[in-house]
Amino acid sequence: MKLKHLWKAAGLVALSAILILTLCLAGLLALVLRSAQITQFWNAPLTKLSQSLVLEEGRYHFTGEDLLAQQDLWLMLVGRDGQVLWQYNKPAEVPDQYDLLDVAAFTRWYLEDYPVQTRIRPDGLLVAGAPKGSTWKLTISLSEQILHLLPVWGVLLFFLSLICVLALAALLLRRWFRQDQQARDEARSDWINGISHDIRTPLSMVMGYAGQLEADSALPPARRDQAAIIRRQSQTIRDLVNDLNLTMRLDCQMQALRKTKLDLAPFLRQTAADFLNSGLAEGFSLALDLPDQPLPSLEADEFLLRRALNNLLINCVRHNPPGAVIRLGARQTGKACLLWVENTTPDAPAPPLYQEEDGGPAHGTGLKLVAQIAAAHGGQATFFQGETFLCQLRLPMRPS
Structure with missing residues (x-):
């Protein structure tokens, strides 16, 4: 395998790694956007629900039952004194009275294992709850220094991943190259050995008969000289065949x-x-x-x-x-x-x-x-x- 082929293979692996990383980033971005849509879908009904709850003549009138039914939500309004002023489909296990610590806790997390969202109103705190196990709430806090370093870490992780992929690809390519080279060397060795064997047998006969003709005193000197030339040239061919075999063995590190x-x-x-x-x-x-x-x-x-x-x-x-x-x-x-x-x-x-x-x-x-x-x-x-x-x-x- 030539060096340019290795570079082509490395480039192909690099492009594959970039494609995989792009797909991962695209998938992560899609997940983030989807989560944002879900959050917006969660918050948007809360705004509409608050608008649907109106206090008239000392009584609350609610017109957003369809919105609650679409997401299987329940709703309650907690007054400034901590007492539930109004509720719709509130589970029985959810309390009717709250103090400051209770409100501080469930506005960020859960209320009796129900994930809840809240909205402040002039007359109190509107609380919308979803079924248990439907939403995972997690609060993440990051310092601005770490937030500024995130792009740098992302670039470093990308190049680190790319180097790891290229190193693995290089190891695999090297192994495949060795196997391919070994197969070619063995095929070339078998071919040269076969050709050499086929040449040696008739060459030995040519050299033998040429030697006999060279030593035959009954032949004219010119014919004996020609026989000597045949013998010497046959020896040259024999040496070339031997050199070819040895060159091949040294080239393939088989000697x-x-x-x-x-x-x-x-x-x-x-x-x-x-x-x-x-x-x-x-x-x-x-x-x-x-x-x-x-x-x-x-x-x-x-x-x-x-x-x-x-x-x-x-x-x-x-x-x-x-x-x-x-x-x-x-x-x-x-x-x-x-x-x-x-x-x-x-x-x-x-x-x-x-x-x-x-x-x-x-x-x-x-x-x-x-x-x-x-x-x-x-x-x-x-x-x-x-x-x-x-x-x-x-x-x-x-x-x-």
């Missing part, structure tokens, strides 16, 4: 490193001797450049490190005309050890370098493998091009 203590001077001498004994092409020379003082030891996989150096040496022979001088050397630099392979070609341009961005030239697979082996050891491979071709491997020294 376990078998690190051991490695003394560099004997290791480099043996590498140079093996390369010379394998048949260095005519017109090439190999020189070993080692310092006078002892080299440090490394924690390295001997097989992989030898493979990297062999690839560089073969690259110098394969892509240079006869007369090239190849140098293999090492030295200590700071807390690292520097290994290099260099070739100098008189009156000839240096070979093209490996470039990871565009896949490099045809011989780039071997150089890519060199870079991967260096990275697997915690080091770095650097390629230089000028009058000479130079590759430096900077590897960490073995801790003392």
Whole structure:
């Protein structure tokens, strides 16, 4: 999964989080508006009920029975002396006499568990009561300082929630990415292993018959030379197949490193001797450049490190005309050890370098493998091009 795909997924999650938060805020706002409507619906009848209760000739006349019936309310008027002057459908358990403390209590809360609302009139206090359990009354007090901080807290909580959602999404995306990457790596590994196996069998036959033709003295020299070319090119194909397998395993982190203590001077001498004994092409020379003082030891996989150096040496022979001088050397630099392979070609341009961005030239697979082996050891491979071709491997020294 590319980085832009991860950003798209993160943006989608962020938009989802914003949508969810918007819906929650809209729902909360709708609830508040609905509550306000209910409160207005509660207060509006109380105003009308007060207008419907009129004192005429010492008696109260009431015309708002329909309003009471709509909300199942009861009504009473408490005089200034605390005595109930008038009532309509008042429950029997509700008292007929009140003192100052009683009035102060039920005007804010409940009267005998009945939620009530009150309205002051010139002749007393009009009290409207609803059925028990129909309304929840709660008084909330906030300081102005806290009220001013509420928007800030809201914004902070929004971003905190958004960060939590994005973090959870990142964890899930990372897990899915790993699973998807593992499946792709396994599929690629199976495909490359299958192709490599299919190539090796006919390639071995080609190399075997080419070797026999090359050694057959009955053939003309030109035919024997052609057989030698076939054998060498077949070996090149075999090396490329091996490099492809190893590159894939290192790229997918499927190649376990078998690190051991490695003394560099004997290791480099043996590498140079093996390369010379394998048949260095005519017109090439190999020189070993080692310092006078002892080299440090490394924690390295001997097989992989030898493979990297062999690839560089073969690259110098394969892509240079006869007369090239190849140098293999090492030295200590700071807390690292520097290994290099260099070739100098008189009156000839240096070979093209490996470039990871565009896949490099045809011989780039071997150089890519060199870079991967260096990275697997915690080091770095650097390629230089000028009058000479130079590759430096900077590897960490073995801790003392």
